[in-house]
Amino acid sequence: MDCIKIKTLLNEYIEQLTNEDSTNQIKEHLRSCPSCQQEYQRLQKLISSLRSFTPQEAPADFTEKVMAKIAQEKIEIDPSFWKEIKRKITVPLPSLPSLRVMGVSSALIVVFLFFAFNYLFKPVEIIPLCSAEVKFSLRVGDNQQIHTIAIAGDFNNWDPQANILQDSDGDGIWTATLKLPPGRYEYMFVLNGEKWLPDPNALRYVKDGFGNRNAILEVNNCSST
């Protein structure tokens, strides 16, 4: 290989991206060519200097500042549903005969009104007058280092601190009893405040859209389970 080719390959060689054949050829060439050797050392110095830059850390109160800004300026997560509807409505229409334009736009308006109607006039929620006592339990193996188990779901706003399971007799079965009005609930167990685990004993599950699944509990009446 000549020096021009070697100098181009050095960029890959220095990051260990060359194949075995090229690597050996480059090594051999570097031993006998002072000019390429010098080029290699320059590249090496550049990369090691860049890597030795001290990482610049964010100020200590950075998180608080951002969260305060979100709260003060009342910044909200974009509701993608409305954005999608709006995008569909505001798509510029190609110049079509006016009747067709009217047809398309009235169809869009009908769709829009349908969603708007559903959104504005939700059926009145019937508040159940009773609730059932539901006992949740999870068996934990002896070899697992568990300090806390909590249950988080639709019923407690997915708060992993709200309902903590207990294992007072130390038999490895952690339990918690919750009073729940009839309804359909999704939930998960939270181990040590970190690890989210679907209830292995649930009858049904639903994908949570993030690669995991939530257990489903259906409370049909007010008799305790």
Place this chain on the structure above:
Amino acid sequence: MDELKIIELCLLGKTQYFSRLIDNYQHMIFNLAYRMSNNLQEAEDIAQETFIKAFQHLNHFNPNYKFSTWLYQIALNIMRDKFKKKEIHPYSLDTPKEGADTESLPPEPADHTHNPECILTQKEETELIQRAINALPLKYKEVIILRHIQDLSYLEIARILKLPESTVKIRLFRAREQLKQEIEKEGRGCFFD
């Protein structure tokens, strides 16, 4: 707590959990913004804007990708926009915090004309490289920082920039070549000796 679960909780209305995502990624984004802008105040503004944009558009995050990839994309878009509008002036002589005693004076180009041995301290070297990075075109600056300062793989860079890995390789090769030239120019031949 699992990152995707945090995002899910935020989307369910428990937005206070977003602070955990900021905690996890603040230094990564701040360092990127600082190396790109060479200005601490600018870096803080960019990092803040990045997290606020991420919060607003959390609905659009694709869980098939890493959250860090998405954050890098948002931050780089903000910076490209600012560079275009000339709101970032990377030549500003902000004091890099590379040592304990660097708070007072802005760095000045080191004068080695009276120093026959031409030896640079580590601090001088860092300042010299940062000035050389500032002089690079934006697309070269991005790949140099992502690869050699943020220490990302070619695959991650390719995903962030939405380019094939082969293109990233070529771009990085050219960026390094130009960076070497800029260092020679800025350092008056002292750096590589």
